[in-house]
């Protein structure tokens with residue numbers, strides 16, 4: 001008998017408050033208005049007068065949606081959105097990274113590059129405040145040896161107490177590379193070169209379903225983790241997308257039901273939908289959701305709009321349904337560049353899988 005945990009969409013119902021639903025409806029109305037303009041834009045050529053006019057309307061509707069989502073999310077203590085938490089001077093960088101990730105023309109290599117940059121920004125958002133005033137010193141031996149061997153000193157924030165108790169929890173496949181990136185950031189900032197343990201969860205949404213009847217399938221036979229290692233730990237999940245929140249709720253509820261009592265849980269995304277973030281915050285305690293960007297709505301297939309497509313496919317390539325790659329094949333397929341860059345993480349992942 002296969003060892004699968006299935007969470008059905010209706011298990012996510014009932015958590016949202018009436019106020020949440022009203023907020024989601026308000027944002028949905030605005031986005032539906034915007035989609036009407038997309039249709040007009042799509043039918044115009046760039047030289048038409050209507051093209052510029054429509055673009056202006058879209059820009060103004062996005063401004064309105066941004067203001068509304070800022071207002072809604074500012075009421076949520078455990079929801080941290082990059083643009084709303086950081087100084088305005090930093091917003092251009094985040095905005096440009098997201099624009100590249102969204103662009104249909106961005107191919108695999110660029111997608112990986114911008115995902116790396118996105119998670120570096122997210123590391124600073126998540127741990128920047130926890131750093132306090134304490135600093136660690138990096139003393140670096142440089143390649144310059146004349147007239148003597150040279151050394152440079154760099155002060156970096158001391159985030160040891162925030163990162164040394166972490167377990168990197170991975171929702172496969174889409175989150176594998178982002179989790180390696182985040183784990184490497186932790187390693188580089190840790191004064192002891194701490195490499196996070198990994199917990200690997202094979203979880204998938206059933207793509208044949210719609211949001212209303214979605215099923216989230218956690219395959220325990222293809223997951224690798226040690227429940228004892230997760231006790232009283234700071235669990236971090238770094239996943240490019242949070243759409244409905246269902247995958248995250250399925251994994252965390254499974255862990256809690258199995259007796260794990262985490263010290264804290266952090267969910268770190270590049271793009272989160274408003275609904276997905278609220279569903280997680282309402283369904284789970286002791287969790288903080290961080291996202292580089294918030295998108296307004298989901299379509300009926302539970303894809304984020306405007307979104308960036310299937311991040312799992314864009315990071316890993318598509319698997320044929322009959323022949324899904326196992327985790328070690330996935331890691332191998334990232335190629336030597338990535339394997340060299342994240343070699344400590346690759347080693348930890350191999351240890352986790354092979355025991």
Ligand SMILES: O=P(O)(O)OC[C@H]1O[C@H](OP(=O)(O)OP(=O)(O)O)[C@H](O)[C@@H]1O
Pocket residue numbers: 171172173174175203204205216239240241242243244245246247248276302310311312313
């Ligand atoms: O918030 P949710 O509605 O649960 O959706 C988010 C999940 O969907 C994506 O994975 P997907 O199921 O596409 O699998 P993949 O990572 O193998 O592509 C993504 O990486 C998240 O894990």
